[in-house]
Amino acid sequence: MEFSLTLIPFTLLAVFILAAIYKSLTAEKTMQSVYWLIFMLVAVGFIFLLANSEILFAYQLMVYSGGIAVLMLFAGLLTEQDELFIDSSIVGFIKTSKTQVLIFIFFAIDVLALLLSSINGSAYEETVLANSEYTYTDSAHQIKLFASYLWNGFAEVIILLGFLLLTAILGSVKLAIRETDLEELSDEYLARIATTSEDISSLPGMEDEVEV
Amino acid sequence: MAETTEVATEYFTTNPELIIWAVIVIAIPFITGVILMAMRVFEIKKGDDYKISESFTGLFGSTGLALSWIASIILAFKYFGEYVSLEGHGHIEKVVGDTAFLPMKSSAFKWGLLLDPLSMIFLVALTTIATAIHFYASNYMHGDSAYTRFFGTLNFFTGSMLLFVLSSNMFTSFIAWELLGFSSYLLIGYFWPKRSASHAGRKAFMYNKIGDVSFIFAMGFTYARAHTFDYLTLQYMLQTHELTMADFALPGLFLFGAAVGKSAQVPLLGWLPEAMEGPTPVSALLHSSTMVKAGLYLIARSFFTFYYTEGTHVDWTASEISFLTNGSETMLAFMSTPNIIAWFGTLTALAGGLMALTATDIKKVLAFSTISQLGYIALAIGAGGVTAGFYHIISHATFKSLLFLGAGAVIHSVHSQEMSDMGGLRKQMPWTFRMMLVGTLGLMGVPLMNGFWSKDAVLLAMKESEVVVGNMFLYWVAVFTAGVTAFYSTKMLYLTFYGKARYDDSHVKPGPTSPRMKGALIFLGSLVIIESIWFTIGTLKNLFGEDHSLLNFEYALGTMLGVHGGEFAFVDALPSTTAVLLGFGFAYFIYAKDNKAILNSGFVQFFANIFENRFYLDKLIYYISNGPTMVIGSAFKTFDKKVIDELIIDNIVTDKIGFGSARTSDWMDVNVVDGTVKSIANSVSTVGGRLRLFQTGLVSNYAKYMMLGVVVILSFFVLENYNVINFLN
Amino acid sequence: MTNFDPNFPFEFLFTPLWPDAPKWLLVVIGTLLLATYSLVNQLFAPYIERKTMGRQQKRRGPSYVGPFGILQIPADTLKLLIKADSRPAGADRTGFFVSVFGVTASAIMAFAPMPWGSNGLTPGHLSIGFLYVFAVFSIFPPMMLIGGWSSNSKYSLIGGFRSAGQLIAYEIPMLTSVLGVIATVGSFDLNVIVIYQMEHGWFLFRYWGAGLLAGLIFFLSGIAETERVPFDIPEDEATLVMGPRTEFASWRMAALMMVEYLHMWANALLFLYFFMGGYDFIFIPQDxxxxSTYPELGTALTAIRMNGWVQFLTLSIKAYMIVFIAAWMRSALARFRIDQFLVFGWKYLLPTSLGLLMIFLIGVDINIFGINWWWS
Amino acid sequence: MIPLSYFLGLSVLMFSAGLFGVLTQRNAVRILVSVEIMLNAANVAMASFNGVFGLEHVEGWSFVIIIIAVAAAEAAIGMAIFLSVFRNHNEIIVSDLFSLGETEEAY
Known part of the structure; x- marks a missing residue:
C-alpha cells in the first residue's frame, strides 16, 4: 500500500470522529452529547468527501447537521432535567456490566474479522487498482447517474420515503402540541382506583375469602 | 270372480284443463278454510265486538264447499265423458298432472294429481256429502263461540281429504294424510276446554301417528325398490315386470299398517269412539267419507301392490316375509298381505258390531257401527274384491252420514247423547225419524236397500276368495256380524224413537228440526233411496242381461276398476238376509216387547262386560305399550340395583378395584403426578427466576440480548470464513 | 461555454506573469488572494451599511473617522480585538468555543465554489456548488443553538431557539425558489448557471414575472437567513439584548459580526448567480x-463579457448594490413579530415558491420564432 | 488513495461504539444519539463501497440517501415521543420508565 496525502485528513477525521463519539457517550449533559454528535456528523460529511461522494456530503450536512441535529438539540433542551434530580450514578460508564463490554468487544472483533476476511479477495484488489487513478475533482456524471438511478430504480422507495417523512412530520407535530395536565390526570386516576377498590371490598363474599 | 281387463297400453295421459278443474276443486275449500281461520284470528285479536256474523261465516264456508261440489261434478262429467268408455270390455284412461315439489334433484318428490274412476267417484261422493253436512252444520253450530274457527277447520279438513283423494303419488298422499291428521285433531278437540275432548283429540292424533310411521316405512321401501312414488308408474313397472309382487310384500304390509291407524282397524280402533267428542257434523264427516275412509282408500288405491289381477295366486316365496314362514306353503299363504287384511278386517267387523251392542250413547253406537262397516270394507279388499269394498264405501258413506246427521238432530233437541234420555221422539221429530229409518234400513242391510247390495257383494267376494285362508269361516263370521248389525241398529232406532219419553220434560222441549237441518237430512235420505233404487235396478238388470252403462253400477265399477266381482245370486243373499232378520227379531223381542230381563242374565252380562270394555283392547294397547316398558324398566331397575350397584359396583368395583386402584393412584398421585408437576413447577420456577432477570423492562437490556444473538450468529460466519468450522457447506 | 481546467483555477491570472510556476503553488496563492479579497470586502459592507443608515437616519458618527468616515470600521474592529475576553460562569466551554468557530468556518467555507469569472476564477470548483453552499450554511442553526445554550443565559437560549427555528423555516423557501432555476439549467454548478444566463438571459426577467417573484422570495429568504432587519427576531435587542450573541465579547463578537456580513455577502452573490447573471456585465442574451441582427456588436460584447477582470469587477459591483439594498431595508423597515414571521415563511413563501417551481418546470417563456425577445 | 479497509475499520469502530452507547445509555435522547452514530457508521461503509466500485455505481449513495431520510423521520418522531413522555412522566431516563417490566427488578 502506497502512502497517499489524503490519508492525513482521513486519519485526522477518523480520530476526530472517534473522539467525538467518545465525548458524546461520556458527556455529562445531554446537550453536550448532542453537540458532540453534531461535530461527528460534520466530520462524517468530510469523510464522504474523501470517499469521493460530495453529494452525500451535501446531504449529510443539510439533513443531518441542519435538520436532525436541530431536532435532537430541541429534544435535549426540552427534556433536560434539573440537575438536582439527576442520579449521578447513571451517567457515563457507571453501571456498565461486563456482559455489555464483552458484547461490544466481541462484536467489533467479529465484524472486523468478517469484513477483512470478506474483502481479502482478488476482486477488491482489482477494483482498487482500477480506481487508483481517480482524482477528487468532479463527479457530475456520477451525480446525473445517481439522479436517474434514484428516479428510475427507486421511485417507489422515494415516494414511500416522502410519505414516511410527511407522516413523521404530522405525527410529531401532533404529539408535540398535545398538552397533558399530569397532576389532574393522576388525581383523577387515583380517585378512580380508590373507588374501585372500595367497591370490590364491599361486595358480598369478598370479606370471608378463605386462603387456600 | 277375477275376470281381468286388458292392461292399458298407455298408462296415463295428460290434460291440463282437467287438472286445473281438479286444482279448483281442491283449492276452494283450502282457501275458504284459511280465510275463515284468518278471520278467527282477527276476531280473537279484536275482541267480541268485532265478531263476524254467523250467517256470513256459515254461508261463506258452505258456499265454498258447494262451489267445490259443483266444480267436482263438472270435472267428473268432463272426465267420464272424455276418458271413460264402458262399451265392450271398457276403456279407461287415467289423467295425471304433476310438478316438482321443490326444485330438488330427485324427481320422485312432486305434487301430483291423478284422475281415474276411483278418485272421481269418491270425489263426487265426498263433495256431495260434505256440502250437505256443511249446510247442516251452519245451523247445528248456531250460537257456538268459535263458529268461524269451526268452519275454517272443517273446510280445511275437507280440502285435505280432497287432496288426498286426488293425489297421484304417495308423497302427495302423505302430505294430505298428515294434513288430515292435523285438522282432524283440531276438529275432534274442537271443544278443547272440555278435558275429555282435548284428550280425545290427542288420542286420535297419537293413534294416527302409528299409521303415519307405517306410511313412512311403506314410502321408504317403495322408494328403495322403485325410486318413485307414482301409483301409476309403480303399476306400470309391475306390468312390465320391472318389479315383482314379491318386492311389494313389505310396502303393502306397511300400507295396511297405515290404514289400520287411520281407518281404526283392530288393534288401533280405540280412538274412533273417543272421536265422538267432536261436534256431530264433524263425526258425520269423519265417519262417512273423509278421515276413516282415507286408509281404506289408500289400500284401494295401491291395491295392485299386493293383489295384482293377473293371477289369483301370487308367489310370495321370493318376498321378505318368506323367512317368517319357514318354508311352509300354508303359512306363506297365511302371512300374505291380502290374507292379513282380510282377517284383520273380519275381526274388526265382528268386534265393532259386538261393541256396538252395549253402547248406550247414540253416537257411540254409530261409531262402533262405523268400525264394523270399515271392517267389512277391509275384508272385501283383502279378499280381492276391491269393487265390492269400494261399493260398500260409497253406500256406507251415504247412510252413515245420514244417520249421524239424524242423531245430531236428536241430540240437538234433547241436549243429551245418551239413549236413556230419549225415546218417543217419533212424534215430535217426524222427518228426522223417517230419515233415520231409511238410514238404519241401509245400515242393517235390509233387502233392496243400498247397504244390502253392497254388503252382499262383500260377502260374495269373501265367499269366492281363493287367496284368503279359511275364507268360509270368515264368511260366516261376516254373516254373523250382519245379524249383529241388525240387532244394534234396531235397538238404537227403538230406544230413540219408540217407547216412552225418558227425557226431562221440564227443560227439554223436543220439536221439529230447523228447515236447514231438515233439508240436509232429506237430501241425504233421498240420496240413500236413490242409491238403493239404482243398485237394485242395476243388479237385477245384470242378472237378466249385460248392461254396460253406468246404470249397472257394480258392473260398471268393476269395469272401471279393472276387477270384477262375482255374479249376484239370490241364494248368496239368503244367509245374510236370515241373519238380518234374526238380529232384528231378537232386538224387537228384547226392546219392543220389553224382555230386557234377559240382558241381566250372567251369561249376557259377562259378554256385555267384555264388549263394553271394547275387548280390553285399549288396556291391551296400554299394557303392550306401557306394560313391557314398565316390566323391562323394572327389570333394568332391579338389574341395576342388584347386579350393577350391589354386586359389581359395591363388591367388585368399589372394594377390589376401587380401593385397590385408589391406593395405587394415591401413591401415583403423590409420587408420580405430584412429583412430576412439582418438579416441572420447580424447574419452571427456577428457570423463570433466571429468566426474570432478563425481563427488566429496560430497553437497553433487551437490546443487549438481541445483540448477544447477533454476536453469536456473526461468530459463526467469522469462524466459517476462517475455515474453523464448516457448517454452511 | 468556455473551457477551463478545474485543477488550475487561476490560469488566466498567473500564466502571463509566471509561466513556469508550479501549479500547486499558484493554486495556493490564488486561493489565498481570493479569500483575502472576500474577507476585506466584509469591511466595506458595514461601511456602506453604516453610511446608508447614517444618511437616512441622520446619524453622524460614521462620517468622522478618517476621510468619509472610512476608518470607522477598522477602528471598531481593532477595539473589539483588543478588548478583554470573557466567558460567563457556568458556560459550557466546548460549546462556547466551538459555536463561534463552527459559525465562522462555515461562513468562510461557503465561498469555496463561488465563481468570480468564467475563466476558472473559482477557488474550489464543485459540480454541486450550490448544494455545497447550502449544506455549509445549514451548519449555522445548530451552532447558534449550541452557542446560545452554552452561554448559560436565558436570552441566549431563547435567541438560539429563535435562530434555529428561523433558519430552518426560511431554508426551505429559499431552496425551493431556486429549484426552478436549477431544473432549467440542469446543473448545481454556479458557473454553469451563470453561463446559461449569458446565453439565454437573466432568470429575473424570465417566465412572465415568475422569475422576478422567485428572485424576490430568494432575496427575502436570504435576508431572513442572515437575521437582518426586518427579520432580526433572534437578536431582538429590545427583549433579548443580542440574542444568541449576548454573552460573546471581544474577538468572538468580532468573528460573529464578520460572519454576519459574510453571510449577507454570500447570499447576495447567490442571488446574483441565480437571477442576475452573476459576473455578466450586461443582460443581453447571446441567442x-x-x-442575431448585429453579429459584429455581438462579437465585441462577447469579448468584453468573457474578460476575467471585467467579470470580477462586475460581480463585486453588483454585490455591493445588493448589500446597499439590504442596508436600505435595514434602515427603512420595522421588525416582524416571531409568529408573523414564521407564518409568512411557512404559509406564504413556501406555497408561492412551490407554485413558481411549477411555472419554471412548465417552462413558459417568450421564445417566438426561436428568438428570445425579452430585452433584446 | 485511501484503502477501503480503512473506511470499513472506521465504520466498524463507529458502529460498535454506537452499539455500546445503545446498550449502556439510560437517557432516551442519548440512546437516539447512539442510534444515529450507528446509522452514520453504516453510511460511511456504504459511501466507501460506492466510491471504490467505480464511476458507474451509485447504489451505495441510494442507500445512504434512504437511510438519511429514514433517520430524519425517526428523529422527528423520536423527539415528539420524548416530549410526550417527558410531559407525562416528567422523566426521560428510560431505566426509570418501567411500564414494560417489574419495578423492583430494575437492576
Missing amino acids: GYIY
Whole structure:
C-alpha cells in the first residue's frame, strides 16, 4: 500500500470522529452529547468527501447537521432535567456490566474479522487498482447517474420515503402540541382506583375469602 | 270372480284443463278454510265486538264447499265423458298432472294429481256429502263461540281429504294424510276446554301417528325398490315386470299398517269412539267419507301392490316375509298381505258390531257401527274384491252420514247423547225419524236397500276368495256380524224413537228440526233411496242381461276398476238376509216387547262386560305399550340395583378395584403426578427466576440480548470464513 | 461555454506573469488572494451599511473617522480585538468555543465554489456548488443553538431557539425558489448557471414575472437567513439584548459580526448567480435579437463579457448594490413579530415558491420564432 | 488513495461504539444519539463501497440517501415521543420508565 496525502485528513477525521463519539457517550449533559454528535456528523460529511461522494456530503450536512441535529438539540433542551434530580450514578460508564463490554468487544472483533476476511479477495484488489487513478475533482456524471438511478430504480422507495417523512412530520407535530395536565390526570386516576377498590371490598363474599 | 281387463297400453295421459278443474276443486275449500281461520284470528285479536256474523261465516264456508261440489261434478262429467268408455270390455284412461315439489334433484318428490274412476267417484261422493253436512252444520253450530274457527277447520279438513283423494303419488298422499291428521285433531278437540275432548283429540292424533310411521316405512321401501312414488308408474313397472309382487310384500304390509291407524282397524280402533267428542257434523264427516275412509282408500288405491289381477295366486316365496314362514306353503299363504287384511278386517267387523251392542250413547253406537262397516270394507279388499269394498264405501258413506246427521238432530233437541234420555221422539221429530229409518234400513242391510247390495257383494267376494285362508269361516263370521248389525241398529232406532219419553220434560222441549237441518237430512235420505233404487235396478238388470252403462253400477265399477266381482245370486243373499232378520227379531223381542230381563242374565252380562270394555283392547294397547316398558324398566331397575350397584359396583368395583386402584393412584398421585408437576413447577420456577432477570423492562437490556444473538450468529460466519468450522457447506 | 481546467483555477491570472510556476503553488496563492479579497470586502459592507443608515437616519458618527468616515470600521474592529475576553460562569466551554468557530468556518467555507469569472476564477470548483453552499450554511442553526445554550443565559437560549427555528423555516423557501432555476439549467454548478444566463438571459426577467417573484422570495429568504432587519427576531435587542450573541465579547463578537456580513455577502452573490447573471456585465442574451441582427456588436460584447477582470469587477459591483439594498431595508423597515414571521415563511413563501417551481418546470417563456425577445 | 479497509475499520469502530452507547445509555435522547452514530457508521461503509466500485455505481449513495431520510423521520418522531413522555412522566431516563417490566427488578 502506497502512502497517499489524503490519508492525513482521513486519519485526522477518523480520530476526530472517534473522539467525538467518545465525548458524546461520556458527556455529562445531554446537550453536550448532542453537540458532540453534531461535530461527528460534520466530520462524517468530510469523510464522504474523501470517499469521493460530495453529494452525500451535501446531504449529510443539510439533513443531518441542519435538520436532525436541530431536532435532537430541541429534544435535549426540552427534556433536560434539573440537575438536582439527576442520579449521578447513571451517567457515563457507571453501571456498565461486563456482559455489555464483552458484547461490544466481541462484536467489533467479529465484524472486523468478517469484513477483512470478506474483502481479502482478488476482486477488491482489482477494483482498487482500477480506481487508483481517480482524482477528487468532479463527479457530475456520477451525480446525473445517481439522479436517474434514484428516479428510475427507486421511485417507489422515494415516494414511500416522502410519505414516511410527511407522516413523521404530522405525527410529531401532533404529539408535540398535545398538552397533558399530569397532576389532574393522576388525581383523577387515583380517585378512580380508590373507588374501585372500595367497591370490590364491599361486595358480598369478598370479606370471608378463605386462603387456600 | 277375477275376470281381468286388458292392461292399458298407455298408462296415463295428460290434460291440463282437467287438472286445473281438479286444482279448483281442491283449492276452494283450502282457501275458504284459511280465510275463515284468518278471520278467527282477527276476531280473537279484536275482541267480541268485532265478531263476524254467523250467517256470513256459515254461508261463506258452505258456499265454498258447494262451489267445490259443483266444480267436482263438472270435472267428473268432463272426465267420464272424455276418458271413460264402458262399451265392450271398457276403456279407461287415467289423467295425471304433476310438478316438482321443490326444485330438488330427485324427481320422485312432486305434487301430483291423478284422475281415474276411483278418485272421481269418491270425489263426487265426498263433495256431495260434505256440502250437505256443511249446510247442516251452519245451523247445528248456531250460537257456538268459535263458529268461524269451526268452519275454517272443517273446510280445511275437507280440502285435505280432497287432496288426498286426488293425489297421484304417495308423497302427495302423505302430505294430505298428515294434513288430515292435523285438522282432524283440531276438529275432534274442537271443544278443547272440555278435558275429555282435548284428550280425545290427542288420542286420535297419537293413534294416527302409528299409521303415519307405517306410511313412512311403506314410502321408504317403495322408494328403495322403485325410486318413485307414482301409483301409476309403480303399476306400470309391475306390468312390465320391472318389479315383482314379491318386492311389494313389505310396502303393502306397511300400507295396511297405515290404514289400520287411520281407518281404526283392530288393534288401533280405540280412538274412533273417543272421536265422538267432536261436534256431530264433524263425526258425520269423519265417519262417512273423509278421515276413516282415507286408509281404506289408500289400500284401494295401491291395491295392485299386493293383489295384482293377473293371477289369483301370487308367489310370495321370493318376498321378505318368506323367512317368517319357514318354508311352509300354508303359512306363506297365511302371512300374505291380502290374507292379513282380510282377517284383520273380519275381526274388526265382528268386534265393532259386538261393541256396538252395549253402547248406550247414540253416537257411540254409530261409531262402533262405523268400525264394523270399515271392517267389512277391509275384508272385501283383502279378499280381492276391491269393487265390492269400494261399493260398500260409497253406500256406507251415504247412510252413515245420514244417520249421524239424524242423531245430531236428536241430540240437538234433547241436549243429551245418551239413549236413556230419549225415546218417543217419533212424534215430535217426524222427518228426522223417517230419515233415520231409511238410514238404519241401509245400515242393517235390509233387502233392496243400498247397504244390502253392497254388503252382499262383500260377502260374495269373501265367499269366492281363493287367496284368503279359511275364507268360509270368515264368511260366516261376516254373516254373523250382519245379524249383529241388525240387532244394534234396531235397538238404537227403538230406544230413540219408540217407547216412552225418558227425557226431562221440564227443560227439554223436543220439536221439529230447523228447515236447514231438515233439508240436509232429506237430501241425504233421498240420496240413500236413490242409491238403493239404482243398485237394485242395476243388479237385477245384470242378472237378466249385460248392461254396460253406468246404470249397472257394480258392473260398471268393476269395469272401471279393472276387477270384477262375482255374479249376484239370490241364494248368496239368503244367509245374510236370515241373519238380518234374526238380529232384528231378537232386538224387537228384547226392546219392543220389553224382555230386557234377559240382558241381566250372567251369561249376557259377562259378554256385555267384555264388549263394553271394547275387548280390553285399549288396556291391551296400554299394557303392550306401557306394560313391557314398565316390566323391562323394572327389570333394568332391579338389574341395576342388584347386579350393577350391589354386586359389581359395591363388591367388585368399589372394594377390589376401587380401593385397590385408589391406593395405587394415591401413591401415583403423590409420587408420580405430584412429583412430576412439582418438579416441572420447580424447574419452571427456577428457570423463570433466571429468566426474570432478563425481563427488566429496560430497553437497553433487551437490546443487549438481541445483540448477544447477533454476536453469536456473526461468530459463526467469522469462524466459517476462517475455515474453523464448516457448517454452511 | 468556455473551457477551463478545474485543477488550475487561476490560469488566466498567473500564466502571463509566471509561466513556469508550479501549479500547486499558484493554486495556493490564488486561493489565498481570493479569500483575502472576500474577507476585506466584509469591511466595506458595514461601511456602506453604516453610511446608508447614517444618511437616512441622520446619524453622524460614521462620517468622522478618517476621510468619509472610512476608518470607522477598522477602528471598531481593532477595539473589539483588543478588548478583554470573557466567558460567563457556568458556560459550557466546548460549546462556547466551538459555536463561534463552527459559525465562522462555515461562513468562510461557503465561498469555496463561488465563481468570480468564467475563466476558472473559482477557488474550489464543485459540480454541486450550490448544494455545497447550502449544506455549509445549514451548519449555522445548530451552532447558534449550541452557542446560545452554552452561554448559560436565558436570552441566549431563547435567541438560539429563535435562530434555529428561523433558519430552518426560511431554508426551505429559499431552496425551493431556486429549484426552478436549477431544473432549467440542469446543473448545481454556479458557473454553469451563470453561463446559461449569458446565453439565454437573466432568470429575473424570465417566465412572465415568475422569475422576478422567485428572485424576490430568494432575496427575502436570504435576508431572513442572515437575521437582518426586518427579520432580526433572534437578536431582538429590545427583549433579548443580542440574542444568541449576548454573552460573546471581544474577538468572538468580532468573528460573529464578520460572519454576519459574510453571510449577507454570500447570499447576495447567490442571488446574483441565480437571477442576475452573476459576473455578466450586461443582460443581453447571446441567442437574442441583438446578437442575431448585429453579429459584429455581438462579437465585441462577447469579448468584453468573457474578460476575467471585467467579470470580477462586475460581480463585486453588483454585490455591493445588493448589500446597499439590504442596508436600505435595514434602515427603512420595522421588525416582524416571531409568529408573523414564521407564518409568512411557512404559509406564504413556501406555497408561492412551490407554485413558481411549477411555472419554471412548465417552462413558459417568450421564445417566438426561436428568438428570445425579452430585452433584446 | 485511501484503502477501503480503512473506511470499513472506521465504520466498524463507529458502529460498535454506537452499539455500546445503545446498550449502556439510560437517557432516551442519548440512546437516539447512539442510534444515529450507528446509522452514520453504516453510511460511511456504504459511501466507501460506492466510491471504490467505480464511476458507474451509485447504489451505495441510494442507500445512504434512504437511510438519511429514514433517520430524519425517526428523529422527528423520536423527539415528539420524548416530549410526550417527558410531559407525562416528567422523566426521560428510560431505566426509570418501567411500564414494560417489574419495578423492583430494575437492576
